[in-house]
Amino acid sequence: MSYIADLFIDGEWRSGGAGDRFDVIDPSDETVIARFAAATSDDCTAAVDAAANAQESWAATAPRERSELLRSAYEVLTAEVEDFAEIIVRENGKSWSDAIGEANYAKEFFRWFAEEAVRIPGDYRLSPAGDKRIVVDRQPIGVSLLITPWNFPAAMATRKIGPALAAGCTTILKPARETPLTAAYMVEVLRRVGVPNGVVNLVTPVPTGPLVAEMINRPEVRKLSFTGSTEVGRDLLHACADSVVSASMELGGNAPVVVLPGADMDVAIEGTMVAKMRNGGAACTAANRIYVHRSRHDEFVERMTAALAALSVGPGLDRSRQIGALVSIAERDKVAALVDGAVADGATLVHGGKSSEQGAFYDATLLTDVRHGSRINATEIFGPVVAVVSYDDVDEAVRMANDTIYGLMAYVFGEEHEAMAVARRLEAGMVAVNRGVVSDPAAPFGGVKQSGLGREGASDGILEFLEEKYIALNA
Template sequence: MTPLTQTTRLFAELFIDGEWRAGADGATFPVVDPATGDTIADFAAATADDCEAAVRAADAAFPAWSQTSPRERSELLYRAFEILRAERETFAEIMVRENGKAWSDAIAEANYATEFFRWFAEEAVRVPGDFRLSPAGDKRIVVARQPTGVALLVTPWNFPAAMATRKLGPALAAGCTAILKPARETPLTAAFIVDVLHRAGAPKGVVNLVTPVPTGPLVAAMIADPAVRKLSFTGSTEVGRELLRTCADTIVSTSMELGGNAPVIVLPGADLDEAVPAALLAKMRNGGAACTAANRFYVHESLHDEFVRRMAAELSTVATGPGLDRDNQLGALVSAVERDKVAALVETAVAEGARVVVGGASIEGGAFYEPTLLDGVRHGDAITRTEIFGPVTAVVSYREVGDAVRMANDTEFGLVAYVFGPEHDALRVSLRLDTGMVAVNRGVLSDPAAPFGGAKESGLGREGGSEGILEYLEEKYIALNP
């Protein structure tokens, strides 16, 4: 295992019932640095027996953990927050190594991820209930909220830290016990977070970590176990559909944060001094590998040429290379496979008539792809129908605002949209968009204090905000005599 620059123990094992352990059959899988192609760790592969052990541990720990005081759960999360804040550079370095992202993106994610533990430390002591007289006056209506049970948390590779803390925070705050299943590309970040919770004092069985191989059948087996009562999944819509079918058999409560195809609408009268930097951030944050990343740019014809010129100038200056070089603004994609998917999308767009203004090629020496700007794209082209998940900007010119709204809504996805223009006009357009979130004249909207989630096939439920903890609580109605 390649040592970290920072001094810390790097875990590459399963965590079950309060102990780090190898998989039952001793098998491992490589964790690869996409910037170099080097293996940085051999991580333990979980078997069916390991997954079963994790479920049993979480189930055994649930009665005691669910009965702990909200203050006790809050203080555990706050201790974990303080550890992560103190060790944020180690946290970021692990992400850079296994994910490939730029250092600036990794530090930003480390800060963002850490805040979920602070936010839900505060929410743990504010779970609402209700007590009232019925309209008929014949009973008192008491509504209590209780933890759902064992929660299976499945996280993606693109935000390996934030997606883990965004699920672990509310689950533990609510009194649920958890089994974290990270993406196979980025398990080291998840293991670091689990170790932090262990050091913060999480009782054994409350937090568990498994990396099942093969993934699909073993995740399905955990969902089918009667002890598992909650699934929270972040990933593709295709996988989300399969998991929903699996959850139907045992009526498991589900939260789904799925794919996106975020439109950007640049309205007539938009201030390009404000819009271009914000649009660039919406596109290039995390190298474009974000469900919230700007995907389709609908720019009014009056601003189109100047917008393209300014975006091209900005993208031409983006420094690309390994994330451990802190001067680089764009790191590697998570794998050569993901890089090749992006390259194929650009090739198809050009074949359909798009023009490469900047970039448009892979970079030798790792899973890198140039910051790319495509103009002459038409709504309906393949690149407007696909979540790009890379540093590629596709620009469509439009004449009427109504057409821009129609094109923006013309997708099965509905996670987030971006609108740039005079605030009153932008707000009016925002209310017409079929998305769960809209950013007006800004490039980033994610915040632990805000409810994150989508409409249509972009997901179910909300994460973050006061709403996030409710996903891990069941309402119980108790009728009392008046």
């Protein structure tokens, strides 16, 4: 398969102004699969200018027209879903099942926001004093900078592009340098279905931080939507402060799983496996800290060991594999260091714990006797590692689950009434009860505490790209 590896600015594919390129690597075998154009300051300026020049006309486009363009993009991605998934596998490394799952999930955001584009709400009412009519309109916020991570290169992009375009905003997409090919493919699909020049732009700035800050500080840019680490999110919020740029942030997570004494162990094992091993553990929603009641601990560990042993690790294009490569050798080594550190800290390695000799592969791994508050317990692992902490009292489990700066996702397994009571006590923007996945384009996605600001998906997602305007009329 040949890949688009250029910038997209004002409706044209172009190489970077300096002619520099960076390698895009297949992490399963460490081969270079493309050399992507590096964007300069001038390229980033051109992308902002293109988006700014297109903003007025795009905002004036009828909602139905915007809707039908998004629907057309959804239909193309549906027809080409296997090609879509193959690009994800090649540059990200994930298993085929995870890649095809992401491709199908990603395209749903175009369908969902195609429907939301024609349902933007407003308000009209008489004031309590009776002296005026209160009209509340919602208008596009304007040029939007969209920054996406490497772990879900398709879904994180469509979850931002979809509502931005539906709302009438023009965009500049900045994908992760590890996974720009997926972004380029999606932008090409939008070009093919007829999205006007300047409405969608793609840049990969080098060096990243300073050039992103330059774009944020341009007065034309009125919105930043970022998915990534909390550390980078803090820096971007500082940059947004200077120009009072509206910021939506989907940041890091450290999701707890609480297995209650009354849990159905079949459900708990199946749900934890999905929550932990989806995307090889490289998800902000991934189960990271597994708190199991002491009365169920040994059964949980025995059954989890068997479930992990049944997983096959290998290249994602081999569709028989359940776990693919991590995104890079550096990422693999980071996960290995966390496991080694946990063992040195007193944890017991029950299963796995090995890196591959070639490629960025790491075995599905199970640790017990993990200490609450230890490094692996407090760090977003982003790998296929199950780290189990036992507890004696439900109040203790809730306290440990909430003992973190993060609050994106949590999981509870138990008898439904008790599980719901625990779910209400957990400090997280999303809680799954007796299931391992919550993501849905129709549901609001986002966290509390230092896991983010705002919500993506659902009807909330489009509101992030709209501003309210109050117009007063004489009664």
